Amino acid sequence: MLSRVLRTLVISTYALMILAPVVIAIDRLWAVTGVAPWQAFGLLGDLAVADGVLLFTCLVSVTASLLTLALGLPLAIVLAKYEWKNIALIRAILVLPFVCPAIVAAMGFLVLFDAGGPLNYVGIDLYQQSGIIGTISATLGFANVGHFIALSLALCWFNLSLVIRFIEPTLANMNPDWEDQLKLLPQGKSLWQRIRHLYAPILAPGIIASAGLTFVFSFTSFALVRWLAPSADTLETLMADYGGSAGIYGYRIMSSEIVLASSMVQIVILGSALWLVSHMQSLHQSRIAIVAESFRRKQQGKAKLRHRAILVCGVVFAVLPLLLTIISSFKMRVVENGQVSTEWTTQGWSIAWRGDLSYAGAGEALGYSLVYAALTLVIAMPLGWMMAATIHSLEKEGKLVRAKIVDFISFAPLIVSAVMAGLGILLGIIMWFPELFAWFLLPVWAHIMMVTPFVVRVMLPALRSMDERYIEQAKILRLNQFQRFRLITLPSLKGPVIVASALCLAFSLGEFGATWVLARTGDWTTLSVLVDDLMSRPNYFPGVRPAAMASATILMSLTLALFFISEKFRDSKDTGGF
């Protein structure tokens, strides 16, 4: 168990690294605007540019959460209940979008929805909003319904894995005798009664937790909103747009007001959502313990045609945007004699690599991305592990309220979102250390902020499920603390450590919001910023899109390789959600 001193040190370090930048930034915005943070909520309604932004953000997040449940639950059910060949591979494909960098997803969906894309081909025009989408838009009086649908679908794609990760293992390990017994009882005759008395109590916490997390990730989505709903703003994009001129005394005070108001509203809404998620996750863990005690995975026979159809649709939905990104990297627009055609070429890759259309080439961006990811891993992994150990240690000692508070603190970076993390560093830390303003390692700080909560989320369930008797036996065998860690704890947690490390690297490689905010102050371009940079160029140059897609493909390949490595080490009963 961690000593009290070590515990305090861990929590202080976490608070200092993760929370301090945001607290200092808010303090600065307060000083610049003269508006106290608790009075800032009203500002959002007063500022014309923020009109409707909160409503849109909430609407799209709720829609994405419901859509994710609607698509994710049938997938989780068929995956859990029936026999599938290569189930590990199918599961890996279905949950793959979650580690895919948001900017890559944005590119994939852009191709899917854009003119000449597969959806456009079948008459659904989400981008220009003609045809049936235009009719829906006119009927509802909702100006950009196409963009709204596109964004909701992309957010659903991104978070589908959360529903599958939470629900599928729990359902698969549920003893079928429970349902059989219930069928013989008066209160379990109908399917609805069985759902009410058996499935809902067991699965509800997982369902609510996954929907809550989807809401949080949708609420703070940046790259997807930027590229798929260019006509609309969410709180996150609004903060990013105005963040560059915020926090400066006497200069465009409105920017500071927007950032302060947006961040405060975001903190309250996301804080409430994550509190609910945290509570539901611990309820979910207790349900898993009940299920795991009674049974081990056993499917209920072969899948029927309709089950196969559901799974095939899910797999196609998961891989289609990624495939389209790869394909688009080899397609270039050619204009000859006023005629527009497409040719297959590797020119996009050459343009991306050499940096012909961007400030940096893909090679240089890859270098920055890898350095940032490696440094993030070195700091975030031990920090997250220690935070998880602290929470676990408090739980074991029966200090449940304190454990819950520390657990909630560990979620904090998700409450402030990536853009706010970047702004926090920019406005907060630079105030104290202005010489760091052009330090190329600055984004690492933001990456650590965004990645560490995931390390905690992976390591905490692993620590909770580790057999305590192993450590007790090691003590009796007179192994000292270091020996116990090296010989028992580390090998026992090898799987979760590899999973957490791979996620750390993958999320850092794909991090966009905070890096985008910080990269504006320097010339450190990561792959995700490069993709955005290339796509922002005038489409007049035919090489722009294939070069962006090529950069996105490099980024995607790296994160997917890391993902498949981590999947090899993942426990099939893993229900941590990430």
Added chain:
Amino acid sequence: MTLKISGINKSFDGKRILAGVSLEVGDGEIVALIGASGSGKSTLLRIICGLESADDGEVMLAGENLDGVPCEKRNIGMIFQSPILYPHMNVARNLHLGISGKMSREEKDELVEQILNDVDLAGFQLRNVDELSGGEAQRVALARTLLTKPRALLMDEPFSALDTELRESLAEKTRKLLSQLDIPIIHVTHDVDEAQRIADRVVRLCDINIL
């Protein structure tokens, strides 16, 4: 090297588990501790080896008061009801964990070979622990504990998960092995026959009782 326990009290969540328990076990003596489920037998062993702390009372070994001495520094061996073998290590590596002091790999392997012979598991070095039967796993756990050269040995119903025949033969072998040790041994069981077969003295731990 007498093991002396005096006036041990222990409560969990306000419920008293042990009340003023005292016991003395001499060098080379095997004491069987019997009692009903929930009478605190396992808790007493965990207090003696330092995995739990007592609310009151003291544990003395060879005249040394063990109060405040962490588990890993007490050098008291304990065998649990289900053998705790590490699944990421084979039999030999599990046994290496019991060897302390600087020693070459060859010397360690020699000790492992010797102790495996003693527990009738010769040639089991490279076996994975999940390939072992319940009886074999328990003998590996016993071998590992013996390798630590403990100053006292505690056994918490080590044969309870085995079938009757195996339990009897293992109890017999264990008795032979333990009789060569000159240390105090407490063997917890709820089987009176087993207690009489193994122990020099049988002690009953009542629900709340002073021995």
